[in-house]
Structures are given as C-alpha cells and as structure tokens.
Amino acid sequence: MDYQNKEKELQRDIIKMIYEAGSGHAGGSLSVLDILMVLYYDVMKTDPENPDWEDRDRLVLSKGHACPALYAILADRGYFPKEELWTLRKLGSRLQGHPDANKTPGVDCNTGSLGQGASIAAGMAMGAKYLKKDYHVYTVIGDGESQEGMIWEVAMSAAHFKLDNFTMILDHNGLQIDGSNDDVMGIGDICGKFAASGWNVIRVKDGHDFDEIRLALGQRCDKKPTFICCETVKGHGVSFMENDYGWHGKTIDTPTYEAAMKELGGR
Amino acid sequence: MAESMRTAYAEALIELGKTNEKVVVLDADLGHTTMTCAFQEQFPEKHFNFGIAEENMICGAAGFSKAGLVPFASTMAMFGMGRAFEQIRNTVCYMNANVKLAFSHPGISVGADGGSHQTVEDLAVMRCLPHMRIFAPCDPVEMKKAVFTAARMEGPVYIRISRPDVENITDENTPFIPGKANIVRNGEDVCIMATGLMVHDALKAADRLEEEGISAAVVNFHTIKPIDKDMILQMAGRVRAIVTAEEHTVLGGFGSAVAEVLCGQNVGFAMVGIEDRFGQSGQPEELFREYGLTPENIYDKCKMLLSKSGK
Numbered sequence A: 001m002d003y004q005n006k007e008k009e010l011q012r013d014i015i016k017m018i019y020e021a022g023s024g025h026a027g028g029s030l031s032v033l034d035i036l037m038v039l040y041y042d043v044m045k046t047d048p049e050n051p052d053w054e055d056r057d058r059l060v061l062s063k064g065h066a067c068p069a070l071y072a073i074l075a076d077r078g079y080f081p082k083e084e085l086w087t088l089r090k091l092g093s094r095l096q097g098h099p100d101a102n103k104t105p106g107v108d109c110n111t112g113s114l115g116q117g118a119s120i121a122a123g124m125a126m127g128a129k130y131l132k133k134d135y136h137v138y139t140v141i142g143d144g145e146s147q148e149g150m151i152w153e154v155a156m157s158a159a160h161f162k163l164d165n166f167t168m169i170l171d172h173n174g175l176q177i178d179g180s181n182d183d184v185m186g187i188g189d190i191c192g193k194f195a196a197s198g199w200n201v202i203r204v205k206d207g208h209d210f211d212e213i214r215l216a217l218g219q220r221c222d223k224k225p226t227f228i229c230c231e232t233v234k235g236h237g238v239s240f241m242e243n244d245y246g247w248h249g250k251t252i253d254t255p256t257y258e259a260a261m262k263e264l265g266g267r
Numbered sequence B: 001m002a003e004s005m006r007t008a009y010a011e012a013l014i015e016l017g018k019t020n021e022k023v024v025v026l027d028a029d030l031g032h033t034t035m036t037c038a039f040q041e042q043f044p045e046k047h048f049n050f051g052i053a054e055e056n057m058i059c060g061a062a063g064f065s066k067a068g069l070v071p072f073a074s075t076m077a078m079f080g081m082g083r084a085f086e087q088i089r090n091t092v093c094y095m096n097a098n099v100k101l102a103f104s105h106p107g108i109s110v111g112a113d114g115g116s117h118q119t120v121e122d123l124a125v126m127r128c129l130p131h132m133r134i135f136a137p138c139d140p141v142e143m144k145k146a147v148f149t150a151a152r153m154e155g156p157v158y159i160r161i162s163r164p165d166v167e168n169i170t171d172e173n174t175p176f177i178p179g180k181a182n183i184v185r186n187g188e189d190v191c192i193m194a195t196g197l198m199v200h201d202a203l204k205a206a207d208r209l210e211e212e213g214i215s216a217a218v219v220n221f222h223t224i225k226p227i228d229k230d231m232i233l234q235m236a237g238r239v240r241a242i243v244t245a246e247e248h249t250v251l252g253g254f255g256s257a258v259a260e261v262l263c264g265q266n267v268g269f270a271m272v273g274i275e276d277r278f279g280q281s282g283q284p285e286e287l288f289r290e291y292g293l294t295p296e297n298i299y300d301k302c303k304m305l306l307s308k309s310g311k
C-alpha cells in the first residue's frame, strides 16, 4: 500500500468530517492517525466482512474524542460506506461524537470518558487469556488522559496479570485542552513509570514514521504488557493546526477548511 | 440577546476573586470549556488546574475547604458528577465540606458530543445526597446570583451550568433566595414548574395556552434542593393541573422532587423530561424535539390534564 497517499486521503476525510459536522476534535485525530493506520492496515487481524469475528484483534481507542481518525480508516477498510463519514455527529448517524460499539460496525468498544477505555482493554485481554484465545488487545491513550488515576490502576493490574497479549500506545503529542501537559499537569517520566510498574517499554521517536511504528508493534515480551510511547504532533499534516492546543476541539469554518484541504492536496 | 451561561459563571468568579479572598478555582483540563480560563487569566495564583484527574480535584477541593478556603471546582457534569461521585458523596457531602461544584454541559443541549457526554442524571444523583444544595439557573443573570449565593453559603452546593447561550428572562431585581422558587407568570388554571433551560419553553407553552383562554402560571425553580414545598403546595391548592419541565431524566430528577411533595394532593400532574433514555449526537434543537423537550409537549400535557379535570 502507498502509505503516504493513503495518509493524505484519510487526513482529508478527517478534516471534511469535522467540517461537515460543525464540531469535533481535529488535533488529536490527526496525531493518532498514523498509529491507527499501521494497526488496521498491517498489524491487526481483522475482517471487515465480519466485524464481530470472535478471534479478531481488538482496538480500544481510549482517547475516544479522536474517533474521526478511526471512522475514516474503518470506512476505507469497508466496514461501512464512505459516504456515511459525512453524517458524523448528526442526529441518527451511526457515527456518534464519541465511539459507540453498538452503532458503528468495526468499533470494538464505547469510549469518550478518558481513562476507561484502557481499563476495558486490559479486561478484554484478561478475558482472552481466560478463554485461551490468542487475539491481541491494543489501546491508544492520550498524554492528557494519562493523568487519570485509572491509567495507573491499569499500569498495575496489566503487569500483575502478566498481560503479554496487551499493548498500550501513548499518543504523546504534548498537548491537551488547557495547554501543554507541562503547563497543565506534568506527566513526568512516563516511560520510566511504566517500566517501574513492570511493563515492556518501547519508545517511538517519530510517531508519524510508519516503519518505526510497525517495528515497535512487533516487539512483544513474554509475560509482560507492552507500553509504546509514540512522539507525535497534534494536528499533524495541517501546518497551522500543528502543535497548537487551540486546535484540540475547535470548529472548522469554511476558510479554514479550504486552507487545510489545499495543504492536503484536495481540491 | 442570547448570552453564555458559562461566561456569566466566569464573570461571577472574577467578581468573587476581587471581593472574597477565600475563593479559589479548581479545574480539570476543561478551563477553556467551562470558561474558568478567564478567571485564571486575572488570578493565576488563585487558580489550580489538576489536569484530567477529577477525583483528585474534588478531594483536593475538600482539602482547600479544610484550610478555611472556598473552592469552586469546575468540569463537565459527566466527569465531575460521574467520575468523582464517590468523592462527592463520602468526602464532600458526608463530611459536609464547604465545596462548591460548578459543572457545565448537563443534559442533551450538549449536542454533537453525544450520549457519553450528555449528563441527564446529575440532578437525581446530587439530590439524594444529604447536605447537598442544588442550583439550576435559567439565564446568565440568575447564574451570577447562584454563584454569589453559593460562595456565601456554608457547605456543599452544586451549580448546573447549561451549555447554550440564552436570553435573560430574570433581571438584577429578581430575588434569588435558595429554596424559594420564583413565579415568573401568574395563572389560575394550570401551573408549569420548570428549571434551567426549560423555563424558556415553559413561557412559550404558557403563551400558547393563553391564546386559547387558558391561564397558565409559570414558576422558575432555580433551586432543586431544598425544593420549595410551600410553593408546590400553594399551587396545588390553586390550579387544577401541574406540569413539570426539566432537561433531565424523569427518573429521580426535578419532576420527581415535585411529585414527592404533591403525593396525596388532589391535582393533575405530569412531567416533561427525558424518558429513561441515553442521549445521542445531534444539534441541541433537534435533540430537544426528539426527546420531547418542547413548548408543544408542555402545552399538550397541560391540555391533556385539563381535559381530564373537565375543561
């Protein structure tokens, strides 16, 4: 697959979805896109024809506000028609403002309340072990999200239960709603904290380098859960959204839409 | 002109920042949503952002109160009332701590964010906690009074801050006495008791009823707890039917509070509210129609009760 071209296409989808919806979270969707692309195009065992396939790998997007990135990929993979993307956040749509597994084919779990997704994902991994299933469970959290106490309860339990079928990926874009992590609530040496909790810790220096992400996802460790810290850029791909916390959840108006599309090679 | 309830909340806090040296403001990474960022700008030393850690913020607020300060803790209702419920129950209320909880984005007027963010149960949850007092202002002018009043009161207070911009229907001279509902409009046949945004719809419904010669009173319950029993019983003795209206589930909320007082009274009663359903994505106006939170539905319920009672 031509990743570069596909990335541009999906970035345009994300911008168009949020523009059409009149609201939504562009910054965090663009920062997590490349991670989700590697998972859905390369790494995870899934079957768009059979979204509920029992033995599929699971993805819980714990930072649920970034669901436009997930929806764009699911549509591209054929879980539902692409035209449905433009119904995002509208009354009656299968594409809710935050992921709803009962409505959207291919969405493995409801999220939106930060912290909960990671914990549900760890529970899924425990369930798989209990049932002697060999599917893998992935979850993606935000760095702001890592401030939730629940994340640290999972840090403990996933190591305690030796969940080597569980991978937590941190979308480390350095920003949240009220500013940078450092200004709002410093998260400290997060890799060190996970390592100290007994996790297999891997750092991805460029969370927009497909090869580096793919390589990291291949490095599992017996009897330990894996924590992958990806250094990312919030708003990645649209110059004026990059590294600006103001673009966390701002409405995309028409001039902004046109400027973004132009940069992304759209009409 | 429609104005923002959240901006009114922040302006009231700024006023308090100037006049009450005990007031501090706590956030959980939603200062740009609740608008407390405006307070932070003026009083950075009186503002504490806990990051995305609501439980820590709520117990932290109780700690501030133990030092004699008056903390206002703000976030969205879902994450304050929801995530930190037990902290509110066992620390703030059980200990009767002097903590003010001001949570935004209640109800389905949240809109496109969807059901995960639309808190339709906060009144029910907060109402069952001893020591808790609940304000649900209907407009920006009333919001400011609620904030000033909460700062003067001892003990836990919850202020419900609606998301949409609304017109002012109260003014500077309208009284704001905790536990005392305000008659916005007099009437003899039916009484619409409303809270928060639904006061606006109640007035529209009353207009329509009046066009048909039905005299409808409208009462604004800015306080949900303690509920104004005297007002409810007085109205029960005067009108033939009472209809409540709230942007909240009908299970355990404002309508239920009124029903608890009305029990055994000889008056028709119906509730307008959300019928045991979660919210969903959509524009606020569309959702209000979908969930029956409309002047038409209030009007229909009034007519239905009056026809039963023989008019």
Ligand SMILES: Cc1ncc(C[n+]2csc(CCOP(=O)(O)OP(=O)(O)O)c2C)c(N)n1
Pocket: A027, A028, A029, A031, A063, A065, A066, A112, A113, A114, A115, A141, A142, A143, A144, A145, A146, A171, A173, A175, A176, A177, A234, A248, B028, B029, B030, B052, B079, B083
């Ligand atoms: C429990 C909870 N508290 C607050 C929020 C509101 N909220 C949504 S996104 C967000 C910031 C998230 O920051 P981060 O995790 O860094 O996400 P990213 O930068 O990847 O978008 C907040 C506070 C929420 N959804 N859930």
Ligand SMILES: [Mg+2]
Pocket: A142, A143, A144, A171, A172, A173, A174, A175, A176
């Ligand atoms: Mg972030």
